[in-house]
Each structure stands twice: as C-alpha cells, then as structure tokens.
Amino acid sequence: MTTATDAAHTLDASGDERPGPDTFVRAAMEWHFGKETGSPFWLDRARRLDFDPRKDVRTLGDLALFPNVAAELRHVRVEDLIPRGYGPRPDVVGIFESGGTTGLPKRVVLLRDRLERALATSNSELDAHGFPRGADWLGVVPGGPHLVGEFFRRQATTHGRHGFAVDLDPRWVKRLVARGAHEEADAYAEHLVDQAAHVLRTQDVGVLTITPPLLERLSRRDDLVDLVNEKVRAIRWGGTQLDPDSRLLYRTEVFPGVVLVGNYGSTMMLGTAGERPGLAPDTPCVFDPPGPEVTFAVVDPDTLAPVEYGRRGRVVVHHVSKSFLLPNNLERDLATRVVPPDGSAGDSVADLAPVGVFEQETVIEGVY
Template identity: 60%
Template structure:
C-alpha cells in the first residue's frame, strides 16, 4: 500500500473522498486486506477499488454483520497490520438479538476514536483531572476498555462495576423476579464506590440512572460529588433528558452518546444544545457515517422524519458497510462538510432479525 494511503488512514480528520479511496485500496488490496473481504470481493459484482467513489456507493455492499457471529477472528484481521501486535481486542456485541458478533479493534482506530470523543467531552464541559465511575459492561465489550482509556487520558482513575448485559436480558425475557435483585446488586456497587471514592464523572446507562434517582442517599451522593454524567448504551427519551437537566441534576453536565460495537465507538451529543432541544448525535465522520432510511426501500427519509438507522464503519481497522441497525431515529442535518446524517430521538425497534429487542440495562 502506498505510504500516502497510510497517512490518510491515520489522519484524525481526513478528506472524505481521499479517505474512502484509500480505505478501499487497503481493504481490497491483496497485500493489505483481510481474508474475509478478499474472499468476498469476487462475489460482489463490482470492483470496490475502482467503483466505490462516494459514500453513497457503500449501499452496494451486502450487510455482513450477521456473519460476524461465526467468522474466525483471524479472517477479519487486515493483512497490512502484519499480525496482531496492535490489536487492542476482539470486541463483542451484547447479544440483544442472538449470538454475539465479534469485530477487531486496533490501536490506530482507538486513537482516532478517542480524539473525537475527547473533543466533544471538552466542548460539553466534562472536566479533566477527575476520577470516573463506569457502570458499563467490561469483559468482551469494547465500552469497558474505552472508558478506562478515556479516564486515564483525561487525567483520572476509572473505577468500574461488573455489568453483564447478556444475563440481565435473559432475566427480563423470562420475566424473572431475579431481575430486580440483579439491579439492586448493581446499585449497591455504585453506592459503595460513590461513598468511598472521589468520583467526578459518572458513566452510566439510562436504566441504571433512572434506578439511581429512586435512592435518596445515592441521589444525594451524585449531586454532591459528580460534576458530569455521561450516559451510554440504551436510549433516553426527550422528557426524561429535560427533567434530568433542569430538575434532578441541575448544575451537572449531562452528555449523551449513541453507539454500538458494530461501529466500534459512539456518536456524541452535539455541543450547545438546550434542555428543550432534541438530543442530536453527530457521527465521527468519515470513519462512521449514519443514514436514516426507509427500511423497506433503503431510500433516505426527509430531514425531520423518522426512519431506521443505517451505519457504515470505514477505518484502517475494520470495514462494516451498509449495516441496518436495530434503532429508529429522526433524520437531522449533519455539521457542515460531514458525510451522512446526524440523528435525534433514537429509539429501538420492537423486533430485529426475527428476535424481540430487549435493551435491558445496556
């Protein structure tokens, strides 16, 4: 692969057209592409290197995310890395709609993703030099690794609790009374850490945040110690977000993120939004591009209309195009010069891939 392609793929804010062309050469070049995509190339009916010129052309690719439940990990590693020395991990989905999917996460993408996130946290007023408490999944899930690095790079320690999203989804699916006991178990761990440690940033999911507000002692601890709440994972409706900002947590920064494993990161809440504004999420383009479409036709809905979210991930680390997600959202105009859409008022569909969607605690 030419050296200038490598420079473009490592850039934090590359020109979208140049970046896309370089990415196609990387993922479909015989010396740099992954075995998975090199084998697939002959079945596509077009040449990605010559025929993919615009981000709209990514719609020509099949959605291969279902296959990621069973593909051997080494088949997904681009040959251009020369091994797994820079591999941060093989991260997995939460298993909301079946067997978890797996995708590689390399160090260069971690740096690009973290730079994007730090910029948005700074713009929202999330403080540096304070400790974090992450109440998000760890283990095979990327968000746990990401939280630790965010806190460390911002000058703090990241404390964590154990969250098993797969187990709590099973409990909810069978309407088990153990669900409440599991939530009590999580709340107890949060209480212990907030009591004993100086936590300045609380990373938490909306269901756990709502549960926290029911505990007067825990609510008082958050109001007294925490300077910013970063909510992740499941959705938060507009009325709840407004109530948190104006009544429950006044004076505390409330910052939302919308992402998942299949984009290897998150889309961040747009800075400067008021409590009555819709919560708009901007994508880390051109690496991640969002499109809000009619799921039946694949055509974009009008701005201000609801459709299903389609995501593309294009980086040196991985290539996941044309992925119809399990969420709907309002299509919003992106910041000037960005490819794709921004989204607002995200909510899950009821069923996806023939499975009932259960959000659980993450």
C-alpha cells in the same frame, strides 16, 4: 494510480491533513481490497460481490452498494478480520463482542490505532461539553467482552485520572427478562446500584458513566441523588435510550448543576457519537457521527432510500477505517434524520429508539 502506501497515508492523516469523505472512502477501498493489505475476510468476500469496490465505490454514497455482512461476524475467525497491511504482529487491543441483544454475539477486532483515534475524538467532545479533566470516573457499564468497558477504562485514564467500575452483565439481565423473571432482573439491577453507591460514598468521583435504566434507579434514592449533586460534575449516559421527558427532568430538576451528556455507540461501530454541544434541555438529543470513519444514514426500512430531514427511519452505520471495514450495517435503531454540522459527512440522528424485532429476534434492552 493509488498505491497501498498512498492509501495508508490518507487513512492515517489527522488534523488539517484529514481528507474529505469521498477521498477517504476511495483510499479505504484500495487498502481493504488490495491483495497485500486487505483482510482475508474481505478479499474472499470480494469474489462474491457483483461490483468492484476499487473501481465502483468512489463516494460515501456508494457504500450502499455493499451487502450488510454484520451477521457473518458471528462466525468469522477473528484473524481473518485483520488487514494484512498491518504485518505479522498487528497491535491488537482486544477482541470484543456485541451485546447479544438479537441472538449470538458478533465479534470485532480492535487495533490500537483505531482505539487512539476514537479516544481522541471522544475526549475532544467531552471537553466541548465542559467535562472536567483529571477527575476520577465511575462506570456502571458492561465489561468482559464488551467494547464499552474497555473504552471506559481507557478514557477514564486519558481524560480523567482513575476509573472505578461496577461489574455489569447485560446478557444475564436480558435472559432474565426474556423468561419473565422480572423480580430477579429487578434485584440484579438494584445490586448494580448498590455497588455504585459504595464507590460514590467512598471515592472522589467527578464523572459518572451509566445507562439510562440504572440512572433512573439511582434517582429513586434521595441519598444518592444528593451524593451525585455534591460530588459528580458530569454524567455521561448511553447503552440504551433516554426519553426526552426524562432527559429534561434530570437536567433541570434532579441534577441541575451536573453536566448531562448522551453517547450513542455500538461494538459494530468501533466508535461512538457524542451529543451535539449546546443543545437546550428541552430540545431533542442530537448525535453527530465521528466521520469520516463512522457515518450514519437514516433510511426507509423497506426501500433503504434516505428519508427526508426531520422524518424517522432506520439507522445505517458505515464504519470505514484503516483497521476495520463494515459498510451499510442496518442497526436496530430508529431515529429522526437531522442535518449534520457544516463540514461533517453523512447524517446526524435524534430521538433514537430500538425497533421491536431485529434479525427475527425480539429486541430486549434490559439495563444496557
């Protein structure tokens, strides 16, 4: 019989000791639904499930048995999301919220062990793309309650040296767009680019992290394009999607000597998926999930059955780690299902694009 100690050891394993995805899932079920180790949220929720997670969830595919509870994270006490197995004083890095794209924000708790694993994975991915180590970073990304700002700050100082940040409030832009105040939204976006320009002119920025809408605005200014080509060695984009034509243009004409890499993530993932290394500029941008903690499935939105490889469907994200459990979360993104690399769990995804309506709300992306 698997004990809580055994489950914790499996979930904590790293390197060559990392278990296969099915073994990992079984250990997570023991941990999250054990009375001494599970969170109050999931222990309470288990009483209303029509299956027993510890008996019936044996494989990665069995995670589809769970209902999608992401919407409940708008109202849950954050203390109830922390597994009891972390003891009376868990090492909480922060409480973070979704962007509020589709209504009231959802909240998650980030524990230090999860942050360190995610950073190690992402830093390794950047190394594979040739991002310079020890460079100064500039982030034009949301801060405040948004996980991306915290992740940027930590990554800038673990992979890079110093991190410079621009204060970006995506919720305000979305509110402006929603009420048709496009001139105000435009002025705010230009204000963000102005702040980034000041840092670029005065500091030795080697890595730029930015959203596609703001990268497009920056690219309209010839002086900033010249400055980026002179100083910046790598650009990481994320937050909204970058269409294939723009990606090709940036990589071949606008910033031909700069490494350009995409990043797909969300607060509900508590992690990110990096662009697959080695892709040609004119091929689709493929994202490989950082399993076994975060895995993807691409499904038919009506039946929730997996689509065939090469076909488009909705992205389902499973987050299964020691610190957090959110299986079967239907995201607001459409994607093409792609065969994952050898040894990886779940699907890889390409050509991501938002749906028009999600959770009965119109999706507004704005600048993030």
